[in-house]
Amino acid sequence: MVMSVTSFGRSGVYDWMVQRVSAVVLAAYVLFILGYLVASPDLTYEAWKGLFSNACVRIFSLGALVSLGAHAWVGLWTISTDYLKNGVVRFLCQALCGAVMFVYFVWGIEILWGL
Amino acid sequence: MLVSVYRYNPDVDKAPYMQDMEVAIPEGRDLMILDVLAIMKEQDPTLAYRRSCREGVCGSDGMNMNGKNGLACITSISQVVKGGKLVLRPLPGLPVIRDLVVDMSMFYKQYEKIRPYLINDMPAPAIERIQSPEDREKLDGLYECILCACCSTACPSFWWNPDKFIGPSGLLQAYRFLVDSRDTATVERLADLDDPFSVFRCRGIMNCVSVCPKGLNPTRAIGHIRNMLLQRAT
Numbered sequence: 069m070v071m072s073v074t075s076f077g078r079s080g081v082y083d084w085m086v087q088r089v090s091a092v093v094l095a096a097y098v099l100f101i102l103g104y105l106v107a108s109p110d111l112t113y114e115a116w117k118g119l120f121s122n123a124c125v126r127i128f129s130l131g132a133l134v135s136l137g138a139h140a141w142v143g144l145w146t147i148s149t150d151y152l153k154n155g156v157v158r159f160l161c162q163a164l165c166g167a168v169m170f171v172y173f174v175w176g177i178e179i180l181w182g183l
Numbered sequence: 184m185l186v187s188v189y190r191y192n193p194d195v196d197k198a199p200y201m202q203d204m205e206v207a208i209p210e211g212r213d214l215m216i217l218d219v220l221a222i223m224k225e226q227d228p229t230l231a232y233r234r235s236c237r238e239g240v241c242g243s244d245g246m247n248m249n250g251k252n253g254l255a256c257i258t259s260i261s262q263v264v265k266g267g268k269l270v271l272r273p274l275p276g277l278p279v280i281r282d283l284v285v286d287m288s289m290f291y292k293q294y295e296k297i298r299p300y301l302i303n304d305m306p307a308p309a310i311e312r313i314q315s316p317e318d319r320e321k322l323d324g325l326y327e328c329i330l331c332a333c334c335s336t337a338c339p340s341f342w343w344n345p346d347k348f349i350g351p352s353g354l355l356q357a358y359r360f361l362v363d364s365r366d367t368a369t370v371e372r373l374a375d376l377d378d379p380f381s382v383f384r385c386r387g388i389m390n391c392v393s394v395c396p397k398g399l400n401p402t403r404a405i406g407h408i409r410n411m412l413l414q415r416a417t
C-alpha cells in the first residue's frame with residue numbers, strides 16, 4: 069500500500085470515482101449551456117441574467133464549479149506526481165493548484181449569488 | 184545489415200553510446216534477433232546480453248528492438264527491421280548494468296509486493312485443493328506470464344513511478360491470485376492495492392498489450408481489479 073497525504077481521497081478508488089462523477093457533471097453542464105445558447109439565438113443580457121437568477125441553475129453551476137475543482141485537482145495531482153520528482157517543487161505546485169481552485173470556487177459563488 | 188547497439192560498461196565508459204556494426208546475414212535467411220546478437224558477439228566478445236532458453240519461454244532476452252520491446256529469440260529480422268537498419272537498446276526505464284543487461288530489482292520488487300503465491304488459511308485437504316474446470320479457466324491468459332518485463336518497461340506510468348506503481352506485469356499476476364478460487368486472501372490483497380498509485384496509476388495507454396510476447400492483456404486484468412475494488416468500496 070503506497071501512502072500519500074496529498075491525494076484527494078487517499079484512496080485510488082475514491083479519486084477514480086471523483087474523476088468520473090465530476091466528468092459526468094461537467095459534461096451535463098456543458099450540454100446544458102450549449103443547448104441554451106443554441107436555443108436562444110438573440111440572447112440579451114436580461115435573459116442571461118434571468119437564467120442565472122434561477123436557483124436551480126445557480127445550484128447546477130455551483131455543482132459544475134465544485135466538479136471542476138475536484139476534477140482538476142485529481143488530474144493535476146496525478147500529473148505532478150508523475151513528472152515532478154523534487155518533493156518541494158511538487159508540493160509548491162500542488163499548493164498553487166489548490167489555491168487557484170479555491171479562488172475560483174469562492175469567486176464563482178460571489179458571481180453566482182452576487183448578481 | 185547495419186546494427187546499432189547500445190553499449191555501456193560502467194567500469195570503462197563515462198557515458199552510454201551507440202555502436203554501429205555491420206552484420207553479415209546469411210543469404211535468404213530470416214534470422215531471429217538473438218541469432219544476430221550471437222553473430223555480433225563473435226565479432227565483439229565484449230557485448231553483453233541475457234539469454235537462456237532461446238525459444239520465448241524463459242523471458243531473459245527482453246530488449247528494445249527498433250523502438251519496440253520484445254523477446255529477441257522469437258522476434259525475426261523481418262518483423263522489426265524496415266529500411267535495413269536494426270537498433271538494439273536495453274529495456275527502457277530500468278538501470279543498465281551493462282550493454283543490454285538491465286537491473287530488474289524494481290520490477291521484481293513490485294512482483295513481490297502482490298504476494299505471488301496462493302494464500303489459503305483453510306486446513307489442507309489430504310490430497311489437493313480441488314478446483315472446478317470453470318474456475319481453472321479463469322486463470323487462462325494470466326498464468327502464462329513469464330515475467331520478461333517487456334510490458335512494464337514499455338509503460339510510461341511505470342517509468343515515472345517504478346517504486347509505487349505495480350506495473351502491468353505485477354498487476355496481471357495480482358489478478359491471477361485475486362481470481363483464483365483456492366485463494367482466501369482476496370480482501371487483504373484488495374486492501375493492499377487500494378491506493379492512488381498501485382493500480383490506479385494505469386492510464387490505459389495499453390503499450391503492455393501491444394508488446395507482450397505471450398499475447399497477454401494486462402490492461403484487461405487491471406480493469407478487472409479496478410472493478411473488484413469498486414465493488415468492494417460500494
Ligand code: SF4
Pocket residue numbers: 327328329330331332333334335351352355394395396397398399401
Ligand atoms: S505480461 Fe507479457 S510482457 Fe508482461 S511480463 Fe508477462 S509475459 Fe512479459
